[in-house]
Amino acid sequence: MKSEYSIYHDEAFHDRKVTSKGKTYMNIENKDSSSYFYLIHLGFKNNEIDKYTSQYLQLESSYKKKLGLCDEQELKGDILKKRWFRYGIKTMNKEQVDFYTNYMKLIDKDVIISISIINQFELVFKNVFRGINTMILGHKEGSKMYYAFSKFLYLNKSEELLNLLFDIENNKVAIKQEIKSIANSVIIRNKEIAHKFTETPIAEQLLQFIENEEDICNDEKYDMDYAWSFQGISLLLDELEISKKVCELYIDGEEGFEKIIEMLQSKYYIVDGLDSKKSIGNRMSDMFIRLISAIIHSLEDQLINVGKTNKKEKHDLSEEWFKLTEKQYDLYIVIADIFNQREYIKGTLHISISSDAAFIFFMLLNYFVSFKDFNEYQKVSASEHANYFIGNSLIAFSKLLDDI
Known part of the structure; x- marks a missing residue:
């Protein structure tokens, strides 16, 4: 040609x-x-x-x-x-x-x-929480949930969660526990912040999904x-x-x-x-x-x-x-x-x-x-x-x- x-x-x-x-x-x-x-x-x-x-x-x-x-x-x-x-x-x-x-x-x-254009935090979210991504893949509101969960974790991540996501020596159970702690803290905090009302149901839904997450795969870097x-x-x-x-x-x-x-x-x-x-x-x-x-x-x-x-x-x-x-x-x-x-x-x-x-x-x-x-x-x-x-x-x- x-x-x-x-x-x-x-x-x-x-x-x-x-x-x-x-x-x-x-x-x-x-x-x-x-x-x-x-x-x-x-x-x-x-x-x-x-x-x-x-x-x-x-x-x-x-x-x-x-x-x-x-x-x-x-x-x-x-x-x-x-x-x-x-x-x-x-x-x-x-x-x-x-x-x-x-x-x-x-x-x-x-x-x-x-x-x-790709949000590079998605590289972390997709690789770490493979179970959650599989669960929401066929959901009728899968796109909304994917966006909501990834943005929630990006905006509310603690230093502890950040360390866990990049430390392969850490127990995967610790990642689940820290996300639960973050979600529960957000639910309590948002009772005093009126404009954050849309974030609370995301935190509640994430708590349900993270409970069943069994495929967490963290790494030292995400290509x-x-x-x-x-x-x-x-x-x-x-x-x-x-x-x-x-x-x-x-x-x-x-x-x-x-x-x-x-x-x-x-x-x-x-x-x-x-x-x-x-x-x-x-x-x-x-x-x-x-x-x-x-x-x-x-x-x-x-x-x-x-x-x-x-x-x-x-x-x-x-x-x-x-x-x-x-x-x-x-x-x-x-x-x-x-x-x-x-x-x-x-x-x-x-x-x-x-x-x-x-x-x-x-x-x-x-x-x-x-x-x-x-x-x-x-x-x-x-x-x-x-x-x-x-x-x-x-x-x-x-x-x-x-x-x-």
């Missing part, structure tokens, strides 16, 4: 494995880490790729000059600082907004896009599930009826992906590792996923991670997210258009069920698109936007779990 497409890979928040750090937290909970692992593939027809790469080179060169970078220096997504995205696009400066607006406009409907993440591009190509045998797949570097490259080699026209300094396509993938992951990371911090330490207060999205200039609003619209062009292509997004901040991000895009234009958007105050959005997103996410 003849090669027809070139597909470029990159990733964000790549930890390779989940480990315990100092017996008090996991590596995916580091200040500059994320519990989510992101994988992106951008694909182009070989006879059209020069059109995209030449336009990106011009844009890249212009932005590098504004940043004071010389021609030899690589423009990579790691130049994007976490603080720039504290309130999403709201806290990006004019140059960043202009660059990304122009870049995202290059991604037209003919570009293949596959984004995989990244690359097969699941790379399944995203495979499912997308199948859906688009594009044979993998006509696709060249280029991984951003080979380190850490040697086994994946070997595994995929026979399925694609070619699979190879490339240095992003020499690959425009890989740099385009890098800049795309860095923006998406940075915004989702801020949502994760402000809506989810804060709940690990502050249980009493309700954590909603700050109204600062909605105090946008017209150009900032327009960037959200440009990003939303990319995904709305592909709304009937299921394989565009391959997101694990516990990656709730990612689902909220895509709901946020749809929220901005729901307004006719920026003038109509401005008629609603930022506080009203925040209240309306978070209320509706929770309802939408609950419905999503019902439909899975």
Whole structure:
């Protein structure tokens, strides 16, 4: 077969494995880490790729000059600082907004896009509690239960449970006892916290399931599930009826992906590792996923991670997210258009069920698109936007779990 497409890979928040750090937290909970692992593939027809790469080179060169970078220096997504995205696009400066607006406009409907996002704590949950996962697999509300149990343990885990999960010398009975202790403590605590009413029945149900859990398998580390993440591009190509045998797949570097490259080699026209300094396509993938992951990371911090330490207060999205200039609003619209062009292509997004901040991000895009234009958007105050959005997103996410 003849090669027809070139597909470029990159990733964000790549930890390779989940480990315990100092017996008090996991590596995916580091200040500059994320519990989510992101994988992106951008694909182009070989006879059209020069059109995209030449336009990106011009844009890249212009932005590098504004940043004071010389021609030899690589423009990579790691130049994007976490603080720039504290309130999403709201806290990006004019140059960043202009660059990304122009870049995202290059991604037209003919570009293949596959984004995989997995909550890495699921690697721990699935491996340790195999019995629970088997029990809920055939349940009519299995998806909801899987999400609820994994998130409950992530947010309420004690240092003792963390140590047990990563210490193979510990008795498995101790893990069950500690989870029972946590669940009972949550039930008592939540009697005094009105907004936590939905967590209590989860704790009660978990107590029932953990009683029958006989297949606990803890480990010193939990390896990244690359097969699941790379399944995203495979499912997308199948859906688009594009044979993998006509696709060249280029991984951003080979380190850490040697086994994946070997595994995929026979399925694609070619699979190879490339240095992003020499690959425009890989740099385009890098800049795309860095923006998406940075915004989702801020949502994760402000809506989810804060709940690990502050249980009493309700954590909603700050109204600062909605105090946008017209150009900032327009960037959200440009990003939303990319995904709305592909709304009937299921394989565009391959997101694990516990990656709730990612689902909220895509709901946020749809929220901005729901307004006719920026003038109509401005008629609603930022506080009203925040209240309306978070209320509706929770309802939408609950419905999503019902439909899975």
